[in-house]
Amino acid sequence: MNRIVTALLLGLLFSVSASAQFHTASVSYSDEDESQIKPNILKLNVAALALKNISIQYERILTRRSSVALGLRYAPETTLPLTSMIKKAVLDEPGTERSLAGTIENATLANFAITPEYRLYLGKGYGQGFYIAPFYRYAVYDVKKMNVTYGEAMSKNIDLGGKFTTNTGGILLGAQWYLAKCLKLDLWILGPGYGTGKGNIEGVNQGNFTPADKEDIRKELDKIDIPLTKKTYEITDNAVKLKLDGPWAGIRSGITVGVKF
Template sequence: MMKSQLMKYRSLLLVTCFAMLAFQPAIAQNMEEDNHSNIIKLNLTSLPLKNISLQYERILSKKFAAALSFRTMPKSTLPFKNAFANSIGDGDADIEAAIRMLKVSNIAITPEFRWYVGKKGYGRGFYIAPFYRYSHYQVSDIVVNYETTLSGPGSVSLSGDLNTHTGGLLFGAQWLLGKRIMLDWWILGPHYGAGNGSFSGVSSRPLNALEQNEVRNELENYDIPLTNKKVTVNSSGAVVDLSGPWGGVRAGISVGMDSATALMEGPLGNVREW
């Protein structure tokens, strides 16, 4: 049921965004041509998190705009991995070491539809924006250590993908600084949906029954709240399948340029002196 509702929400949002873009010339008939704007922005607050996040916003009318964001993180260790390991590991040295070693990369695509509620409009002031987000994560070097009396220590390294689909509502505000620079503040954007992933690893040697049990216990000890986890272990290695709810919060500060203002002179430049 959750998946069905999420798919309906995603489809409705995408259709709305693209419909507004398709019929934008008709909307523009009631506007001054100089009020059209294309804004390219960089999310500054994502950089310390090892993410590069860009957004394109198209002003459709005084009150409405459509935007598309793209985020990517090259393969790397987790940002602030030590703090994360200490908080999640809960004193378990093996779990803390595994968190510090694992590698992550991701991409995310986020279409949104903005409603500027203030008097100024045209990409300025407070806005409310329903959005959909698709994220794809690649995770590698999830090391699971095990040890038995007969065969001694060993390890299995897991890797895999995680995909998430969420929808949410962003509250923000945007200002024009001078003639060309835009400042966009994502105040709060909670989003919720579902995710699923699969991670597998092959052992360097065939696992006997005792070793399989040790690996299974280690994987079961990874506590992921509100997530359905299925652990499969055999003589070749292990597979972990995850599914369940997924959520997050969008927040940040972006700086960009009104490309129409930057590339054109004359009447448009005068209009943009807000």
């Protein structure tokens, strides 16, 4: 079961991370055009689409050097992104149960995040050039259908599911250019974030657990080892309740295309 949690965390990481390298020409306004600059930019993160996420951002230019932005990310319930990569990373470990492949394939994940940020432009300004952006992110991940086997010959199973909530802060390094008069390209180069996460994962059995079942499940839960994370669990006559509380880290990156108005 410790590898199930590893697979889940890999899925969460892949669901919010993307990167790319590219070069583009920039278009700039002259000083006499500054009074005509449109201060609003609505963007779509095209890199996130490949990871089954819909990510949009609204930016409001305040001054030559500063702006504020608000990002929203949503992913409907679906299988874990990059399932084959996660399976290879987890199942290649020596001693891993091959039945875990079914758990990874069947588990589903949905998520929502809201990310406000403040941008400080270092180059030409007015929404173009390199920038530094302190940000805060609140995210909720909804996990379902984590099928866990236990008992003699691993002949019994129970589905676990629940929510994991994170609060993180960080700094994004990026750059934004004009593609055309009202079209912009924004590269989120690197945005490490760090904070806290809390999760409640539960499963209800159709019948009551036997004393032997409870002991087998307890052994599986004791195998979970997440560094710096506090783990508590409760096994009732027909349910398993697992709580996780500890630090959380992530990386923001992506490619967005936006329209100024």
